[in-house]
Amino acid sequence: MKKLMMAAVLAAMCSGCVMMNDAFDYGPITIDVGKPDTHFIDNSVQPLKKGTATAHGIICFVEGDASINAAMENGGISKIHHVDYKVRNILGIVGSRTTTVWGE
Numbered sequence: 001m002k003k004l005m006m007a008a009v010l011a012a013m014c015s016g017c018v019m020m021n022d023a024f025d026y027g028p029i030t031i032d033v034g035k036p037d038t039h040f041i042d043n044s045v046q047p048l049k050k051g052t053a054t055a056h057g058i059i060c061f062v063e064g065d066a067s068i069n070a071a072m073e074n075g076g077i078s079k080i081h082h083v084d085y086k087v088r089n090i091l092g093i094v095g096s097r098t099t100t101v102w103g104e
Contacts (some may be wrong), residue, residue, distance in 0.1 A: 037083040047082065047102035053077020054098040062095075071101040079104045 009095030053071040068083060080103040089095040 020056060031087060031089045034084060034086040035087060037051050039083075042080060042083045042103075045079045045081040048104055049075045049077050049102070051077050051101045052098055054096055057095045059093060066097045066099045068099055068101055071099045072103070075103075077101055077103040 033037050047095075051062070051071040051074040053068075053074055055062055055066035058062070068080070072078070072080070080101055082102050084100040084102070086098040086100070087095070090096075
């Protein structure tokens with residue numbers, strides 16, 4: 001019974017609570033990954049402006065707006081050239097997700 005409890009605790013610790021990585025490879029210890037979103041590449045738009053939006057989390061609490069719309073508003077962008085994402089997660093305890101939008 002003790003081994004089963006230890007296995008359950010270990011599994012819960014490795015799964016983490018703040019998983020902000022729906023589009024990335026995941027490492028249960030730490031992750032600090034940036035990745036472009038190739039669905040938004042539009043070569044008819046110049047990447048002259050940059051807008052970012054970030055959401056932060058600790059344990060089970062996450063706050064912020066890391067949406068593409070928030071990043072566009074923060075950068076004064078009306079047309080998207082491309083979108084980049086950066087995810088940081090440490091032991092599933094502390095995490096952040098930043099969306100960066102490039103465009104006009």
